[in-house]
Amino acid sequence: MSAPLTKPAPLPEELAAPERTGRRGSALVQRLVVVRELGIVAALVLLVVATVVANPRFLSGQNVRDLLLSAAILTVLAAGQTMVIITRNVDLSVGSVLGLSAYASGTLMVVTPGTPVVVVVLAGMAVGAVCGLLNGAIVAVAGVPSLVVTLGTLYAFRGLDSLWASSADRLQINAADLPGGFKALGTARLLGVPVLFLVAVVVVLVVGYYLRTFRSGRELYGIGSAPEAARLSGIPVGRRVLTAFVVNGALAGLAGVLYAARFQTLDTTAGTGQELFVVAAAVVGGVAIFGGSGSVYGAALGALLLTTIGTALPQLGLDPFWRDAAVGGLILAAIALDRALQLRLAARLRGRNARRDR
Amino acid sequence: MDHASAPAAPPAEGRVVLALEDVGKSFGAVAALRGAQLELRAGEAHALVGENGAGKSTLVKILAGVHGPDTGRVLLDGQPVTLADPAAARAAGIAVIYQEPTLFPDLSVAENIFMGRQPLLSGRRIDRRGLAQRCRALFDRLGVALDPDRPARGLSIADQQMVEIAKALSFDARVLVMDEPTAALSGVEVERLFAVARSLRESGAAVLFISHRFDEVFDLCDRITVMRDGQWVSTDLARDLTVDAVVRRMVGRxxxxxxxxxxxxxxxxxxxxxxxxxxxxxxxxxxxxxxxxxxxxxxxxxxxxxxxxxxxxxxxxxxxxxxxxxxxxxxxxxxxxxxxxxLALVPEDRRQQGLVMELSVERNATLTRRWKLARGGLLSSRTERAQAAEWSKRLQVKAGKLSDPVSTLSGGNQQKVVLAKWLSTEPxxxxxxxxxxxxxVGTKSEVHRLLSQLxxxxxxxxxxxxxxxxxxxxxxxxxxxxxxxxxxxxxxxxxxxxxxxxxxxxxxxxxxxxxx
Incomplete structure (x- = not known):
């Protein structure tokens, strides 16, 4: 850094042409984002190649379909979580919301057979949205840190789920209780790709498009990047944060319905422990835990990578213990990489400044 | 002293766009503003001067909708208005350039400028190309060589300030408030800023300019309002004033x-x-x-x-x-x-870094020496109290009881506790x-006397x-x-x-x- 600082700097007029600093700033950032996401893709490819070498059947149709089905649920959760994390918040209750929504949609189908699948999906999402509304309201209105609020609702929602199941005397809902049309959703394919995975892809594309293209989406980034500046620029911070929580809740609800369709056996433990796995997927995917940066596409790649690890390691003949260790290592590697890229970017941008200034 | 009694002889041309009447604002026990008044006319550049702590920044924040006044009224075009939040102030046509830039480090320069007001395509989608174009147009007008697409992170203070200025210019403000905008700028940049401020003034906007640099104040402004200790002192035509007269009014002693x-x-x-x-x-x-x-x-x-x-x-x-x-x-x-x-360091932010707000005065005062005061690893409250009492006496800390939480003290007395905490280490x-x-102000001079004595x-x-x-x-x-x-x-x-x-x-x- 000291070299550009001590160099005799040119006069500002000589640099007055905007072309001088040109488009390099954006190009630089763009490149780092690409590097970041390519990193995940590279890790994914490496993992798949290694696994295929050890076990050629890893890429068999059924195996890949199973993998995509598992990834679908985590991806939907990660998409919602990304919206929340971007605002410098976190939602730890999503696992319980998933469980509650899965149980609610299952119950709906048992109690009123013949409910159209669309209605079941919407009902599940509504349950999740209400949970998200509760989280968001406490965070945004009462100003309690989201970590604490959602830690509380993590247990509260799960408790509600158990209470409901025991008072209804229906501790488990089995495949036999579910209508065929709904079960078909879990196994349906379009051009060989599981429909549930396609649902996840659509969710990611919609959320990604929203975050990038709409004012309120950009405001979510602003809130996470500098909360005080967001307030001063007149962004309705509370309302935006509340919305992020509601949407995240609705997506967790959707994930609950997908879970019901995929596993078709529901009890009150569905989704237990998923919350940290979801946050891990987002962080590995480059979503900054302190908000303001990261994309939903990265988070989706992170979800795919974590799911693949879970499926691949047993096939490599490794103990399941290694899955957790690998996920942990991956999170640390991702954070280290983010930090390194961030420092590099900062140094570059500062260097440009020093040259430009007097 | 020739304190003008009222803003009696302003240029009669402009219509009053924005006025503050008898505005008061307190933060806890400290009154930041008492009976402040201000009158901005269309087409004038109006300077607000005063020492640090005179209440200028609080006044700016009231205009910006960040703080609501405790007493008094804000009038827009003669009608009382409530600037409930920054969005409301903005909707009323008030643009503010803050003393310290408030940017989003992760977002691009262009997005920082147009946050919440990005140009739209059909379906309320953001027009990214239009966004960059408008940003470039603004920068051309300001003569700034910044890349609209680079993130705000890593910009120098001067560049950050230019982004703030561009932001304020990007919407058609009827009132432009500039809170020490030139502090970080070079001569060329200041000239450009003033050129823009003048053109705004000519198009009928009111400019409120806050600065410690008197040459700039007299260069740009038509009228000058002086504030001291949260109160309005005078408003006069700049051409009727001299730097000496302004300084005397600012200081008042x-x-x-x-x-x-x-x-x-x-x-x-x-x-x-x-x-x-x-x-x-x-x-x-x-x-x-x-x-x-x-x-x-x-x-x-x-x-x-x-x-x-x-x-x-x-x-x-x-x-x-x-x-x-x-x-x-x-x-x-x-x-x-x-x-x-x-070495001893009394940090900048005493609430965050200097004190444990929930702990008692005596605990805080002896925090730096807890090992020295301990006997066999245990601290006795009696030793703590004795030590704390000695220091509070030396520094004249005004506290109800030494066992009260330090958060109950006034800012000045809190600062004395921090000083006691560090002085007791005999640095x-x-x-x-x-x-x-x-x-x-009162406690301020006590702190100064203390430092001088030390x-x-x-x-x-x-x-x-x-x-x-x-x-x-x-x-x-x-x-x-x-x-x-x-x-x-x-x-x-x-x-x-x-x-x-x-x-x-x-x-x-x-x-x-x-x-x-």
């Missing part, structure tokens, strides 16, 4: 009597800093402080003053250089070592960062301060920091507002060439 630094013959060099560098933050900082001397680190906000003293104390790491206390070199990165060698060098920020007893004092009168009144020497470098070392005799400000803005540096 003799400057020299304010800060009673007694002259002391400096003793041995106690603190010796050589070539201290932290990459990208500050570089090659060298200075000495002698016993009995008060040395002030002056400079603009963000110049790196606090960062330098934090590194000296070992809170922040540094990449190169040495710190010696009484000839002995300190190992960096350890406040414990610094404390053992006789040889006391570093104080913004010793009187947010303290009422220096007279042979303590070496390093003071970081953004309040120029405080720096000029208290310091034996003024070290000026600009963009992370020590650019000037001004002895008391030569130090005045101009010499310090010029050096701080990188224009009058006499050391900058030589130090290389």
């Amino acid at each position: 003799e400057v020299s009597s304010l800060f009673p630094k007694t002259d002391v013959t400096p003793g041995e060099v106690v603190l010796e800093v050589r070539g201290l560098t932290r990459r990208g933050v500050f570089s090659d900082v060298s200075f000495d402080v002698r016993a009995g001397e008060i040395v002030a680190l002056a400079g603009l906000v963000g110049a790196g003053r606090s960062e330098i003293v934090r590194a000296v104390f070992g809170v922040d790491p540094y990449d190169a250089g040495t710190v010696r206390v009484a000839g002995k070199e300190l190992r960096g990165g350890s406040p414990a070592v610094a404390m053992a060698a006789g 040889r060098v006391l570093i104080v960062d913004e010793p009187t920020r947010g303290i009422d 220096a007279a007893e042979g303590l070496a004092v390093v003071m970081v301060s953004s309040e120029l009168p405080e720096v000029l009144g208290m310091a034996d020497r003024v070290l000026v920091v600009s963009e992370g470098r020590l650019v000037d070392d001004i002895p008391r005799a030569r130090a005045d507002e101009d010499s310090v400000m010029l050096a701080a803005t990188g224009q009058g540096s006499s050391l900058a060439g030589g130090a290389r």
Whole structure:
């Protein structure tokens, strides 16, 4: 850094042409984002190649379909979580919301057979949205840190789920209780790709498009990047944060319905422990835990990578213990990489400044 | 004194766009504004001047919708309005450039400027191309060579300020409020800003300009409002005023009597800093402080003053250089070592860094010595109380009971508790960062008297301060920091507002060439 600082700097007029600093700033950032996401893709490819070498059947149709089905649920959760994390918040209750929504949609189908699948999906999402509304309201209105609020609702929602199941005397809902049309959703394919995975892809594309293209989406980034500046620029911070929580809740609800369709056996433990796995997927995917940066596409790649690890390691003949260790290592590697890229970017941008200034 | 009794003789041309009537605002026990008034006319540039703490920034925040006034009214076009939040102020056509830039570091420069007002395509989608185009057009108008697509992270303070200015210009403001916008800007940039302000004024907008630089005030403004201690003092045509008259009204008393630094013959060099560098933050900082001397680190906000003293104390790491206390070199990165060698740091933000707000006065006051006071690893409240009582008496801390939480004290008394906490370690060098920020005027001079007395007893004092009168009144020497470098070392005799400000803005540096 000291070299550009001590160099005799040119006069500002000589640099007055905007072309001088040109488009390099954006190009630089763009490149780092690409590097970041390519990193995940590279890790994914490496993992798949290694696994295929050890076990050629890893890429068999059924195996890949199973993998995509598992990834679908985590991806939907990660998409919602990304919206929340971007605002410098976190939602730890999503696992319980998933469980509650899965149980609610299952119950709906048992109690009123013949409910159209669309209605079941919407009902599940509504349950999740209400949970998200509760989280968001406490965070945004009462100003309690989201970590604490959602830690509380993590247990509260799960408790509600158990209470409901025991008072209804229906501790488990089995495949036999579910209508065929709904079960078909879990196994349906379009051009060989599981429909549930396609649902996840659509969710990611919609959320990604929203975050990038709409004012309120950009405001979510602003809130996470500098909360005080967001307030001063007149962004309705509370309302935006509340919305992020509601949407995240609705997506967790959707994930609950997908879970019901995929596993078709529901009890009150569905989704237990998923919350940290979801946050891990987002962080590995480059979503900054302190908000303001990261994309939903990265988070989706992170979800795919974590799911693949879970499926691949047993096939490599490794103990399941290694899955957790690998996920942990991956999170640390991702954070280290983010930090390194961030420092590099900062140094570059500062260097440009020093040259430009007097 | 010729205090004008009312804003009686303003230029009759402009219609009053915005007015504040008898506005009061308190924060806890401190009254920031009492009976403040202001009147902005269409087509005028209006200066608001006053010392730090006079209430200018609070007034700006009321105009910006950040704070609501406790008493009084805000009138827009003669109608009372409630500026409930920044969005409401913006909708009313009030644009504010804050003293300290408030940007989103992760977002692009263009997005920072147009946040919430991005140009749209059909379906409320953001028009990215239009966004960059508009941003470039703004920058061309301002003559700024910034890439609209780069993130705001890493911009220099001056560039950040230019982005703020572009932001304020990007919507058709009827009232443009500029809170010390020129502090970080170079001469060329200031000229461009003024050109834009003049063209706004000609198109019928009202410009409120807050600055400590009188040449700029008289250059740009038609009328000048003076404030002191939260109160309105006078509003006059600029052409009827002189700099001297304005200063007299601002201060309202003799400057020299304010800060009673007694002259002391400096003793041995106690603190010796050589070539201290932290990459990208500050570089090659060298200075000495002698016993009995008060040395002030002056400079603009963000110049790196606090960062330098934090590194000296070992809170922040540094990449190169040495710190010696009484000839002995300190190992960096350890406040414990610094404390053992006789350094004490009273941090900038006493609520966050200086005190544990929930703990009692006595606990806080003895926190730095809990190991020394402990017997067999246990602290007795009696020892704590005795020690704390002694120090509170020396520093005249006004507290109900020493066992009360420190959060119940006023700002000034809290600051005394922080001082007690550090003075009880019997330091040889006391570093104080913004010793009187947010303290009422009465207690302020008590803190100053205390520092002066300590220096007279042979303590070496390093003071970081953004309040120029405080720096000029208290310091034996003024070290000026600009963009992370020590650019000037001004002895008391030569130090005045101009010499310090010029050096701080990188224009009058006499050391900058030589130090290389």
